[in-house]
Amino acid sequence: MRQGGTDAVHDERLALRKRRPSLVDAACEHIRASILSGAHWPGSQLPTEAEFVDVLGVSRTVVREAVARLAAAGLVEARQGKGLFVSETARYQAFQITREEVENLSDVIQLLELRLSVETEMAALAAERRSEVDVMSMRQQLKILGEAAIGLDDSVKADVEFHNVIARASKNSYYAKLIDFLGVRLVPPRSLYLRQGQSYVGARYKAVISEEHEAILDAIIRRDPDAARVAARSHMSSSLKRHRDLQDFMSSHSPTG
Amino acid sequence: MRQGGTDAVHDERLALRKRRPSLVDAACEHIRASILSGAHWPGSQLPTEAEFVDVLGVSRTVVREAVARLAAAGLVEARQGKGLFVSETARYQAFQITREEVENLSDVIQLLELRLSVETEMAALAAERRSEVDVMSMRQQLKILGEAAIGLDDSVKADVEFHNVIARASKNSYYAKLIDFLGVRLVPPRSLYLRQGQSYVGARYKAVISEEHEAILDAIIRRDPDAARVAARSHMSSSLKRHRDLQDFMSSHSPTG
DNA sequence: CAGTTATAAGTTATATGACAACTTAAATAA
DNA sequence: TTATTTAAGTTGTCATATAACTTATAACTG
Known part of the structure; x- marks a missing residue:
């Protein structure tokens, strides 16, 4: 149906309202916190997806999307067949202006x-x-x-x-x-x-x-x-x-x- | 088995070698290009996940991870029940150094x-x-x-x-x-x-x-x-x-x- | 014994199907 | 008309299965 249709910009302000945190948000924060807390140094291996599934009590989909986000931010790096690693550039946050x-x-x-x-x-x-x-x-x-x-x-x-x-x-x-x-x-x-x-x-x-x-x-x-x-x-x-x-x-x- | 174990940093250079682009990478680039080409202006609605699945010929998993990446980068915004939108801040890319x-x-x-x-x-x-x-x-x-x-x-x-x-x-x-x-x-x-x-x-x-x-x-x-x-x-x-x-x-x- | 290959296990990558939650538009009822 | 319900479309989440990749170890070969 594509409800938005041609009138996609019908309400600007709605887009800015706070959304309640999703499971992916929570997983993201959990992993990010575990990195920034110093438990995992750059280059070290993180728990596997399966372990995060167990610990966080969410599905693998959620874990994978959280990892996708963190990887996009350059914080972690997934290597097929090996595991998930803290990126060497983890401390290299971007210079951003909102x-x-x-x-x-x-x-x-x-x-x-x-x-x-x-x-x-x-x-x-x-x-x-x-x-x-x-x-x-x-x-x-x-x-x-x-x-x-x-x-x-x-x-x-x-x-x-x-x-x-x-x-x-x-x-x-x-x-x-x-x-x-x-x-x-x-x-x-x-x-x-x-x-x-x-x-x-x-x-x-x-x-x-x-x-x-x-x-x-x-x-x-x-x-x-x-x-x-x-x-x-x-x-x-x-x-x-x-x-x-x-x-x-x-x-x-x-x-x- | 967790092969990496304590010897996670055994080969620095391997991490830098070019990986062949994954399907997620491709999907990411496709969506990003369609935004930057000007086909979709900030605030406008993008095709649905299902449409991307059809067009790109990949599974929904891939599309969702691509979207997760772009959302993390602040380029797009997914709203449950409504669809995928180009973020208002899409043009505000970060100053990054790799x-x-x-x-x-x-x-x-x-x-x-x-x-x-x-x-x-x-x-x-x-x-x-x-x-x-x-x-x-x-x-x-x-x-x-x-x-x-x-x-x-x-x-x-x-x-x-x-x-x-x-x-x-x-x-x-x-x-x-x-x-x-x-x-x-x-x-x-x-x-x-x-x-x-x-x-x-x-x-x-x-x-x-x-x-x-x-x-x-x-x-x-x-x-x-x-x-x-x-x-x-x-x-x-x-x-x-x-x-x-x-x-x-x-x-x-x-x-x- | 040394070196190679084969196998198995662990891990991520991808596919598929299903259901829940949310949003909108249209149909329905008051 | 107005309010409510219904249906359809969309994203969010879950579960399961298979492929591709990596590594360690066992088996094999000379």
Whole structure:
């Protein structure tokens, strides 16, 4: 029947309500706790599925799904014919940022602070290591950004891509990964600009951004790490200031105080 | 029988060999691809388990485990009686670093480069925002580090904690989260020092590190962001240089070239 | 005896069928 | 109309069986 049909998003809030913990949740927690408690060190063998079935009093299906979850999280590793093992990377939890955090403007500012530090050094590395192709890609994105009739979506896209190219030019894959990671997290707040009556997306705003981008690109072309650092810091600082101003504006005009 | 027994870690390398993709892996990839391709937007309903069984030609067990993995990764959400949905947070993938990456020394250097950028700005923020309690905590860790009879493990622990305190003092939770995340990833290579006959863990090495730490702490106490930035950069640069030297040493002495 | 192969046991991987719990829509009753 | 019941669809859980893989040991071979 597929009751949801085309009206799948009929109630957003319902999706966020707390569900009572399932058996799989419980099994998951049991195994995770037994690992984090230190009873099993990385690389050591865990009890078998059958043993978990006995201890937890659930079916093998439940145990297997719990293991699937933990394996997906990189906490355990199942080896056919051998058994279940604590992953060597068990302590390597992911760097995660939840949706709730991002939707809070003050968190966005904190993220921008983090991004500032990353972008400055990344620009410096890019200045040292960039290739000619990298420079061409940067020029291309800035050209797109400079076009008069560009839409907001395309504008954001080109902006993000410009920074991605710098990340790649740094020849350090972790910068690229982190910037990509932080990038999608910083897209949502742009809707805030729109709510403010597009006061920030006017021509003057565009010109300022453009100048900042050009300064970064210039430094990278000249292979001048220090100048690139300064330019990138300046760019991110302005971005940060704009967000801070917005935060002040909203907190002084919001009905909730 | 539990063949592994107490000898669970008998062959490290075996764990790293590529396993042929299981049916669950395939199913996982299929569903993930269908989401990332844009066919299903966040909040929309996915095909049912039964449909996946038909399309993929596998049992429900496989589909369920694949779903369990994707759910653990936060990509999908199963609601009993309703169906399978693309999670609202689907686009919020985690920033992950795998073990294979970390075990490569050149990757460690790349990570240190990333960390350098984070630490410099974090130290500057800490200088601006630190409380008296923060300063006390930093002093305490440096005092531990200065003790003569300290073991290597405790030394690493205090070192990590010192940087954690700075992260907290920055009053930006994302710095703390990221440093914590990167921190555990940078511990493994210390074993490399030991293999090199402890040439780097001598008294002179300790004195240099100590001076660098003191410089950072001084700047933070004086609430001097620029000085903190310089000191932190200097500290991380030296660390980076030590790793680069080690890399050169190993590549010129390794039997594989 | 040394080295190889065969066998058996333990383990995970997969398949199948069944029932319970939950959700929705339609049918039914007041 | 409104409320209740019913039926169908879906995920959650259980149980059983078989295949594939790994290891230790027994059996075999030279």
